[in-house]
Amino acid sequence: MQAAAHMHSKGYIHGDIKPLNAVRIDGRMIFIDLDATAKIGVDTVGFKSSSAYVPPEAIFVDFVLGIAVVRSQKHREQSGLVYELVLAHPSFDVWSLGCVFYQLCSGVSLFKEVQDDNLSSDVNDPDSLWELAKWSDEVKTRKLSTIADPQARNLVSQMLMKDPAQRPSVERVLGHPFLTGRAVTRMVGEEAEFDVFLSYRAASDSSHVERLYNLLTASGLKVWWDKKCLKPGENWKEGFCGGLVNSRTFVCLLSRGAINHPSIAWQNFGNLKEDSRCDNVLLEHRLALELKGLGLVEKVMGMYL
Amino acid sequence: MFVAKDRDDLDALGDPRPVAIKLMRIEAQFQREIDARGQGFDSTFVMPILRTYQPKGGAPPSAFDGVDMLSKEEAESFYALVMPMADRNLFVAIKQERFAGVDMHQVKLLLSYLHTHGD
Numbered sequence: 001m002q003a004a005a006h007m008h009s010k011g012y013i014h015g016d017i018k019p020l021n022a023v024r025i026d027g028r029m030i031f032i033d034l035d036a037t038a039k040i041g042v043d044t045v046g047f048k049s050s051s052a053y054v055p056p057e058a059i060f061v062d063f064v065l066g067i068a069v070v071r072s073q074k075h076r077e078q079s080g081l082v083y084e085l086v087l088a089h090p091s092f093d094v095w096s097l098g099c100v101f102y103q104l105c106s107g108v109s110l111f112k113e114v115q116d117d118n119l120s121s122d123v124n125d126p127d128s129l130w131e132l133a134k135w136s137d138e139v140k141t142r143k144l145s146t147i148a149d150p151q152a153r154n155l156v157s158q159m160l161m162k163d164p165a166q167r168p169s170v171e172r173v174l175g176h177p178f179l180t181g182r183a184v185t186r187m188v189g190e191e192a193e194f195d196v197f198l199s200y201r202a203a204s205d206s207s208h209v210e211r212l213y214n215l216l217t218a219s220g221l222k223v224w225w226d227k228k229c230l231k232p233g234e235n236w237k238e239g240f241c242g243g244l245v246n247s248r249t250f251v252c253l254l255s256r257g258a259i260n261h262p263s264i265a266w267q268n269f270g271n272l273k274e275d276s277r278c279d280n281v282l283l284e285h286r287l288a289l290e291l292k293g294l295g296l297v298e299k300v301m302g303m304y305l
Numbered sequence: 306m307f308v309a310k311d312r313d314d315l316d317a318l319g320d321p322r323p324v325a326i327k328l329m330r331i332e333a334q335f336q337r338e339i340d341a342r343g344q345g346f347d348s349t350f351v352m353p354i355l356r357t358y359q360p361k362g363g364a365p366p367s368a369f370d371g372v373d374m375l376s377k378e379e380a381e382s383f384y385a386l387v388m389p390m391a392d393r394n395l396f397v398a399i400k401q402e403r404f405a406g407v408d409m410h411q412v413k414l415l416l417s418y419l420h421t422h423g424d
Contacts, residue, residue: 023391034341107406
């Protein structure tokens with residue numbers, strides 16, 4: 001993982017990560033075979049990659065012609081077919097690492113290769129390039145069910161997202177609870193405990209938020225409101241963060257009074273300066289946006305009174 | 306990949322140091338391996354190249370998969386990369402050490418901590 005992170009930090013991907021291309025030397029795993037290395041955002045990939053370890057977007061399929069191949073400049077020129085090539089991106093390596101990780105956690109390879117880490121192009125083979133190109137949720141769920149450890153399964157699931165934009169960076173993989181051993185409130189893909197997290201300025205909007213809380217809970221939603229959900233003696237920062245991580249929707253409530261407070265300087269927009277103190281609503285809003293980027297929070301909504 | 310002893314590089318006991326030699330037929334692939342090392346990768350993460358050799362002539366054997374040993378002439382008909390000898394690759398480790406799917410602690414070590422905590 002660190003070797004991939006190192007190459008990505010230098011602006012390159014390895015392009016052919018697989019068990020044969022990671023060797024142990026002096027107790028460390030390092031990469032060999034750099035002839036598929038590609039510059040991120042500049043070079044195209046696929047010309048030397050082993051198809052059992054490439055992501056679905058690297059496969060070109062044509063149902064009419066009955067062709068399933070790894071996209072590459074060389075194949076495109078030789079075949080005369082017209083299709084888009086894949087630009088080098090760290091998500092390509094993350095998929096390959098996900099395949100290796102799957103193998104390490106389950107004891108079997110994600111797809112059964114026919115030869116030299118390459119998949120069959122036989123449309124009737126359940127481990128063929130056709131299956132990889134489809135990579136349905138059903139197939140993914142079935143394959144991941146062989147991983148017993150739930151945290152490991154969660155991490156592999158993220159690394160093997162069909163959409164490359166949804167795969168985590170290697171840095172984020174290294175920060176996953178499975179590898180760090182950190183306690184975790186909720187992992188990506190797990191159901192949230194609360195539907196709504198309420199963020200507000202207590203000095204001005206407590207009565208508004210109480211009314212909103214009552215309306216939302218009366219309609220059957222589970223709502224995180226500090227007055228009800230923060231446990232006695234609980235560290236309030238951890239409580240707020242835990243509540244937000246465990247919510248599907250972030251609602252930030254701001255009244256006219258909250259932005260024009262007569263005596264609290266940082267809650268009066270007319271007085272805001274670059275070095276003004278940051279208050280809880282802004283911090284929670286920022287955290288909510290980060291969690292939305294991770295796929296934990298689904299919606300970030302503002303409510304202005 | 307072939308294993309050899311480098312008579313020009315002796316260890317502390319005066320024995321030739323073991324090295325791995327990657328033989329290649331295609332010049333472009335050989336050049337890509339060399340060019341990739343020019344990007345400033347740290348040898349802590351990427352296998353360095355100790356020496357390179359151009360073919361000295363003669364046609365390389367048409368197939369050498371599964372071949373245990375090559376003559377000097379055969380070996381010199383390839384492009385060659387000489388690299389430090391590794392213990393084993395991950396493929397072999399999975400097959401022989403049998404931790405995959407069994408020992409998650411070992412898996413975690415392999416994935417995250419190995420380079421900082423040692424083996």
